[in-house]
Amino acid sequence: MKTYCIALVPGDGIGKEVIPAGQRILDALTSAEPSLHFRFEHFDWGGDYYRRHGVMMPSEGLDALRKHDAILFGSAGDPNIPDHITLWGLRLKICQGLDQYANIRPTRILPGIDTPLKHCKPEDLNWMIVRENTEGEYSGVGGRTHQGHPLEVATDLSVMTRAGVERILRFAFRLAQARPRKLLTVITKSNAQRHAMVMWDEIAAQVAAEFPEVHWDKELVDAATARMVNRPASLDTIVATNLHADILSDLAAALAGSLGIAPTANLNPERVYPSMFEPIHGSAFDIMGKGLANPIGTFWSIVLMLEHLGETSAAHRLMLAIEHVTANPRLHTRDLGGNATTPDVTEAMCALLTARTHRIHA
Ligand code: NAD
Ligand code: MN
Numbered sequence: 162m163k164t165y166c167i168a169l170v171p172g173d174g175i176g177k178e179v180i181p182a183g184q185r186i187l188d189a190l191t192s193a194e195p196s197l198h199f200r201f202e203h204f205d206w207g208g209d210y211y212r213r214h215g216v217m218m219p220s221e222g223l224d225a226l227r228k229h230d231a232i233l234f235g236s237a238g239d240p241n242i243p244d245h246i247t248l249w250g251l252r253l254k255i256c257q258g259l260d261q262y263a264n265i266r267p268t269r270i271l272p273g274i275d276t277p278l279k280h281c282k283p284e285d286l287n288w289m290i291v292r293e294n295t296e297g298e299y300s301g302v303g304g305r306t307h308q309g310h311p312l313e314v315a316t317d318l319s320v321m322t323r324a325g326v327e328r329i330l331r332f333a334f335r336l337a338q339a340r341p342r343k344l345l346t347v348i349t350k351s352n353a354q355r356h357a358m359v360m361w362d363e364i365a366a367q368v369a370a371e372f373p374e375v376h377w378d379k380e381l382v383d384a385a386t387a388r389m390v391n392r393p394a395s396l397d398t399i400v401a402t403n404l405h406a407d408i409l410s411d412l413a414a415a416l417a418g419s420l421g422i423a424p425t426a427n428l429n430p431e432r433v434y435p436s437m438f439e440p441i442h443g444s445a446f447d448i449m450g451k452g453l454a455n456p457i458g459t460f461w462s463i464v465l466m467l468e469h470l471g472e473t474s475a476a477h478r479l480m481l482a483i484e485h486v487t488a489n490p491r492l493h494t495r496d497l498g499g500n501a502t503t504p505d506v507t508e509a510m511c512a513l514l515t516a517r518t519h520r521i522h523a
Pocket of ligand 1: 236442453494
C-alpha cells in the first residue's frame, strides 16, 4: 500500500473552508481505493499565525515542507495585514524556496458551466497556461528610498535569467508536445520591454529547435487578451512570464466560468522538492466564513496533485466526479449563479466517490 504524506496549508480566508473540503475528498477517494493512502500534516500558517508570531510561517517551515510528497495550499491574504506581507511571507516564500518554477493552469469549460463568451463552444476553450513562477517581475528585487519625501523612489526590478527562461520554455514545449494539438503560443511584450523579453523570444526560437513536432507562435500580451476572447480555439498551450501569466490566467478562469473553479500546480519538475497544488483564487474576503466558497478549484487542484504523484486512475476518477457535480445546476455555488454551499458540493462529491465506480460512469 502506498502512503503519501501531504502537507495541508489552508492559510487565510476561504482557504480555511476549501482545504478541509479537499481533505474530505482525499479521504473519500481512499475509502474507495484501498491501495491508496494519505497521511496529513496540518500547518496553521497565515494571518492568525502572523498576529501571534510576527511572521506568516516559521523560518524552519520550508524544511518541514520538504519532507512531504506534496503540499495542498489554500490562500494567503488577510483583511488586516498588507497583501504584500501575506503573499511574500507565505505563498511566494514556498514557491521560491522550493524552486517550484513551473506554474501550470489548465482551463476548460466543465460540463454544466456557462462561459461569458457568446459564440464559444465548450470544446473551443481547452488551454494549458504555463507561468514562470520564481523570477521575472516577482523576483522581489527592488527597494524604496527617500520614503515619505518628495524625492521618493521605488523600484521593482524584473529579473530574467537565461537559465530560468530556458527551463520554463523547455517545460512548456515538452508539455505542448504531450498534448494532442502540439500547439504552443509564447507570450511576451518584446516590443516595449526591449531587453529581457527580447531574450525570451531568442531563447524560445533556440528551444523550439529541440521540438520539431510542436507548432509555435508568438503573441504580445495585450493582443493575447483579445485573442483569448475572440479566437479561443486558436490557443492550446500558452507560456508567459510570472506577471503576464498571472493576469492571463484570471482572465482564462473567468472565461471558463468562474475563478472558483480554476486549479493550479506549482511544480518543481525535477522533484528535488515537493510541488504545491492550490486553487488560483485568493482569500475572497467578501464571502469568507459564510460557506459560499466554491470548492471545485481545490478539488481540480487535487486532480493535478494525483497526476503528479502518478496516481492516474484516482485522478481520472476524481475528475469524473467533478464533472458530474458541475453538470448539476443544483450543486452550483453562488459564483456560478446557484444556491449550493461549500458543504453541499463537498458532500455530493464524497457520495459519488464512495459509490461504486460504475455509478460515476453512468
Ligand atoms: P480573490 O480571488 O480572493 O477574490 C476575487 C473575487 O472572486 C471575489 O469576489 C471572490 O468572492 C470571488 N471568488 C474567489 N474565489 C472564489 C470561490 N472559490 N468561490 C466563489 N467565489 C470566489 O481575489 P482578491 O479579492 O483580489 O484577493 C483577496 C486576497 O487574497 C488578497 O489578500 C490577495 O493578495 C489574496 N490572494 C492570494 C492568492 C494566493 O494565495 N494564491 C491569490 C490571489 C489573491
Ligand atoms: Mn493571481
